[in-house]
Amino acid sequence: MTRALYHDLPPRLDFTATVTAVDGSRALLDATAFYPEGGGQSGDTGLLRWSGGEATVTATRKDKAMGHIWHDLTGAVPEVGTPVSGEVDPGPRWRHTQRHSGEHLLAQAFARVNPAFAVEAVSMTSPECTLDLRGEPTEADVRAAESLLRETLGRTDLLLRTPVVAEHDLHEYPLRRTTKVRGEVRLVIFEDAFGAPFDVSACGGTHVPRASLASPVVVLRTERIKGGLTRVVFMAGEEAAEYLSGVYRDARALAQTFSVPVARLAERVDALCEDLRVTSDTLSATRKVLARTLLDTVPCREVGSRSLQLHALDDPALLTELLMLVDTGTVVAAVTPTGRCGIATGHPDEDAGALLRSVLTRTGGKGGGKPTLAQGQTEQPDVFLEMVAQVLAER
Numbered sequence: 001m002t003r004a005l006y007h008d009l010p011p012r013l014d015f016t017a018t019v020t021a022v023d024g025s026r027a028l029l030d031a032t033a034f035y036p037e038g039g040g041q042s043g044d045t046g047l048l049r050w051s052g053g054e055a056t057v058t059a060t061r062k063d064k065a066m067g068h069i070w071h072d073l074t075g076a077v078p079e080v081g082t083p084v085s086g087e088v089d090p091g092p093r094w095r096h097t098q099r100h101s102g103e104h105l106l107a108q109a110f111a112r113v114n115p116a117f118a119v120e121a122v123s124m125t126s127p128e129c130t131l132d133l134r135g136e137p138t139e140a141d142v143r144a145a146e147s148l149l150r151e152t153l154g155r156t157d158l159l160l161r162t163p164v165v166a167e168h169d170l171h172e173y174p175l176r177r178t179t180k181v182r183g184e185v186r187l188v189i190f191e192d193a194f195g196a197p198f199d200v201s202a203c204g205g206t207h208v209p210r211a212s213l214a215s216p217v218v219v220l221r222t223e224r225i226k227g228g229l230t231r232v233v234f235m236a237g238e239e240a241a242e243y244l245s246g247v248y249r250d251a252r253a254l255a256q257t258f259s260v261p262v263a264r265l266a267e268r269v270d271a272l273c274e275d276l277r278v279t280s281d282t283l284s285a286t287r288k289v290l291a292r293t294l295l296d297t298v299p300c301r302e303v304g305s306r307s308l309q310l311h312a313l314d315d316p317a318l319l320t321e322l323l324m325l326v327d328t329g330t331v332v333a334a335v336t337p338t339g340r341c342g343i344a345t346g347h348p349d350e351d352a353g354a355l356l357r358s359v360l361t362r363t364g365g366k367g368g369g370k371p372t373l374a375q376g377q378t379e380q381p382d383v384f385l386e387m388v389a390q391v392l393a394e395r
């Protein structure tokens with residue numbers, strides 16, 4: 001069994017140990033400060049050094065049955081019996097610690113808003129952490145929990161205490177969540193200077209020495225997930241501060257583009273959306289008028305017994321408008337410079353889909369549609385219209 005140094009307070013990131021077993025590119029030590037993946041928290045990474053060699057620790061995992069903690073290594077692998085020194089990457093560890101502490105504190109805040117909001121599962125393996133809660137918290141509940149926690153962290157100095165307690169003494173502690181751990185149980189308690197606890201959890205993870213070091217804790221969104229659970233997506237600590245600062249920078253840049261203060265950005269975007277809706281309605285009406293005018297003014301060509309009208313259009317959006325207005329007895333073909341093409345027919349004996357497919361077998365491209373209207377994409381827009389006339393003449 002590996003002796004765990006990652007629970008030491010103050011946190012220990014540098015340590016010395018001896019290699020007790022090697023299995024391929026992973027090594028077991030008699031003691032380690034590398035936290036092994038578990039309880040929703042990612043495993044630590046870092047470096048192992050020894051006389052004449054070093055390796056990067058890329059992952060740390062616990063063999064729960066044996067209590068062994070394995071270090072996945074890249075680089076050299078030390079031999080059994082080698083004294084090594086280890087260095088845990090401090091940045092990732094601190095972020096994992098802030099996430100994990102934020103998780104306990106936010107879960108407690110939800111429980112205080114409504115005890116029905118019990119935690120079913122957690123994940124803290126990426127900056128966007130999750131708490132899966134029972135009890136279907138509403139948006140108002142989420143804001144209440146967030147502000148309860150913000151006030152608590154801002155006004156009360158909650159200190160970390162991690163006693164190891166015998167299972168039969170657990171009833172003396174107000175555990176937020178019952179534990180499946182038996183025998184000796186490690187508790188993570190955030191309490192005020194008078195010993196009044198804010199949160200008590202059974203947990204083997206790493207936590208900040210004072211709760212305010214996990215702030216800010218910010219809920220980004222909630223999602224309803226299966227099992228009647230609500231997934232609360234949150235960020236904690238430096239990651240949350242960096243994220244919020246990035247969001248603010250983006251919002252400010254956008255606000256400057258629209259010449260409004262950040263606080264009026266939403267109002268400005270709403271107004272722009274309304275302008276856009278009106279403009280696109282106007283544009284659509286104008287296209288209809290233009291399509292009608294084109295149909296009324298472009299001369300028709302008599303091909304066999306058919307009256308054919310050909311249109312080279314600049315605006316692809318005009319294509320459908322034009323085809324939909326085809327007059328009885330006429331065949332209309334249109335193409336844009338990018339190859340969008342279509343045929344509509346007001347002639348009962350002429351199938352637009354069949355005609356378009358015949359033309360496209362000669363010009364390349366694909367398309368199809370109904371007997372009255374078909375659209376597609378041609379590989380040769382410059383010859384498409386003449387090819388329609390040619391195919392029609394051959395009928």
Ligand SMILES: [Zn+2]
Nearest residue numbers: 039203204205
């Ligand atoms: Zn925990």
